Amino acid sequence: MQTKLAIVATGFVLLLVAVPVWAHHAFSAEFDVNKPLTIKGTLTKWEMINPHSWFHINVKEPDGKVTEWMIEGGSPNTLIRLGVTKYTVKIGTELTIEGYQAKEGTNKAVGRNFILADGSRLFLSLNGSVPGTPGAPPEK
Amino acid sequence: MNHRFRTSIRLLTIVFAVVLPMTAALAGQAPFSSAKASATAKKWTAKTSDGQPDLQGYWTNSTYTPLQRPNGVTKEFYNPEEVVQIEKQAAGREEAQTEPGTIADVHYDFTQFSLDRSQSAHLTQLRTSMIVDPPDGRIPPATPEGLKRQADRAAERKRMGATTDAVENMPVGTRCIVMAGSGPPMMPTGYNGNYQIVQAPGYVMILTEMIHDVRIIPLDGRPQLPPNVRQWIGSSRGRWEGDTLVVETSNFNGKNPFQNASEAMRVIERFTRLDVDTIDYRFTIEDEKTWARPWTASLPLRKTVGPIFEHACSEGNYSVRNTLAGARAEEKRAAEAAAKKGLK
Numbered sequence: 001m002q003t004k005l006a007i008v009a010t011g012f013v014l015l016l017v018a019v020p021v022w023a024h025h026a027f028s029a030e031f032d033v034n035k036p037l038t039i040k041g042t043l044t045k046w047e048m049i050n051p052h053s054w055f056h057i058n059v060k061e062p063d064g065k066v067t068e069w070m071i072e073g074g075s076p077n078t079l080i081r082l083g084v085t086k087y088t089v090k091i092g093t094e095l096t097i098e099g100y101q102a103k104e105g106t107n108k109a110v111g112r113n114f115i116l117a118d119g120s121r122l123f124l125s126l127n128g129s130v131p132g133t134p135g136a137p138p139e140k
Numbered sequence: 141m142n143h144r145f146r147t148s149i150r151l152l153t154i155v156f157a158v159v160l161p162m163t164a165a166l167a168g169q170a171p172f173s174s175a176k177a178s179a180t181a182k183k184w185t186a187k188t189s190d191g192q193p194d195l196q197g198y199w200t201n202s203t204y205t206p207l208q209r210p211n212g213v214t215k216e217f218y219n220p221e222e223v224v225q226i227e228k229q230a231a232g233r234e235e236a237q238t239e240p241g242t243i244a245d246v247h248y249d250f251t252q253f254s255l256d257r258s259q260s261a262h263l264t265q266l267r268t269s270m271i272v273d274p275p276d277g278r279i280p281p282a283t284p285e286g287l288k289r290q291a292d293r294a295a296e297r298k299r300m301g302a303t304t305d306a307v308e309n310m311p312v313g314t315r316c317i318v319m320a321g322s323g324p325p326m327m328p329t330g331y332n333g334n335y336q337i338v339q340a341p342g343y344v345m346i347l348t349e350m351i352h353d354v355r356i357i358p359l360d361g362r363p364q365l366p367p368n369v370r371q372w373i374g375s376s377r378g379r380w381e382g383d384t385l386v387v388e389t390s391n392f393n394g395k396n397p398f399q400n401a402s403e404a405m406r407v408i409e410r411f412t413r414l415d416v417d418t419i420d421y422r423f424t425i426e427d428e429k430t431w432a433r434p435w436t437a438s439l440p441l442r443k444t445v446g447p448i449f450e451h452a453c454s455e456g457n458y459s460v461r462n463t464l465a466g467a468r469a470e471e472k473r474a475a476e477a478a479a480k481k482g483l484k
Binding site: 075105 | 252349350459
């Protein structure tokens with residue numbers, strides 16, 4: 001039985017190598033291609049965990065009610081090496097997220113595009129597009 | 141995508157690909173690395189306090205070089221102009237955003253998180269494949285036993301059902317058990333492909349960033365672990381042959397087979413410090429149950445900047461649950477739709 005289980009487990013690795021290594025897990029199994037969304041909210045927390053980080057945002061509904069959403073983003077390790085911290089994108093930053101909602105239907109989504117209030121794409125690196133980092137335009 | 145920002149990202153991509161490999165830690169390194177190029181660099185002679193050739197530091201194996209030679213390529217080396225073109229095209233593909241509404245688009249954008257290979261230090265080499273033996277740059281044909289094992293594994297996988305049916309069905313990497321970077325052999329992981337080597341009297345330690353595996357390799361000639369002790373990353377024993385560290389690994393548990401190898405696979409790795417920025421890393425795979433002949437690949441390690449940050453892999457916190465719950469929700473919706481159809 002143990003041998004059989006071992007063989008089963010090995011089989012799935014072949015699946016893993018059949019897709020690009022960076023895919024890590026099948027995002028289309030977690031998020032629904034038929035549920036694209038664009039939401040705007042303010043950042044309350046960035047969980048810099050691996051293998052994928054999560055942005056927590058508060059979204060204001062038309063009736064004034066605030067709902068919490070969690071948006072999946074990239075592995076933080078490379079960013080930490082580049083000097084980015086969980087405070088680099090400041091709490092309260094307004095973000096517009098284009099993405100796809102979780103299949104299970106709760107307020108979770110993958111963010112295929114993170115956009116800042118001035119319309120620029122969030123670019124987490126050293127190019128200065130992150131407010132407060134070297135090279136960024138002066139804050140208003 | 142907004143054209144302005146697309147342009148700025150493209151510029152950045154180029155800057156990182158060219159400049160990062162030449163930052164302080166990497167200064168003086170020729171932009172291309174091969175055995176030939178390294179022969180011109182200053183030979184590395186530094187030793188540790190106990191007399192081992194010094195391999196210590198932070199290294200990356202990030203590269204665009206594939207394990208096997210691509211179809212249609214027959215030569216062993218590209219020329220520098222070809223490599224520049226190939227990397228530029230690959231970086232362009234990484235940078236390009238996917239088409240909205242497609243399965244491929246259901247993903248965060250790697251470029252926004254600096255995860256494209258072109259955005260970090262990586263090794264640009266002229267080789268057309270990592271595999272150097274057989275000379276065709278391809279994994280040798282599998283033996284009948286190897287082919288049968290491959291078919292048996294595929295059948296068993298089918299019998300188990302979808303990867304979303306149970307957490308045990310998910311790949312070991314998704315479950316944060318082990319990833320390709322640990323090996324052995326140590327293979328590129330796409331991003332976070334970093335290592336730290338530390339030497340102490342009688343030992344070499346290799347820390348793999350993703351996913352924080354450590355190999356502590358004794359050099360005192362002790363025997364391998366008994367055959368009944370099997371481990372995810374095997375059991376490694378090392379020795380020096382001149383200035384080359386030779387590490388032999390066996391005792392794999394068979395649950396994470398490299399290229400469909402059997403549990404009997406043995407990996408012989410060779411680390412030779414060529415110069416301040418380069419370790420020649422080669423590995424030979426021996427597994428008579430899968431291939432009639434051993435095969436060897438070369439993937440130099442390039443010096444990079446540290447430290448290594450902990451990659452505590454926490455997929456179970458959210459994504460595993462989301463995926464399983466998503467599959468159940470879909471099944472429920474399908475069942476409800478079927479029931480509704482039946483009522484009509």
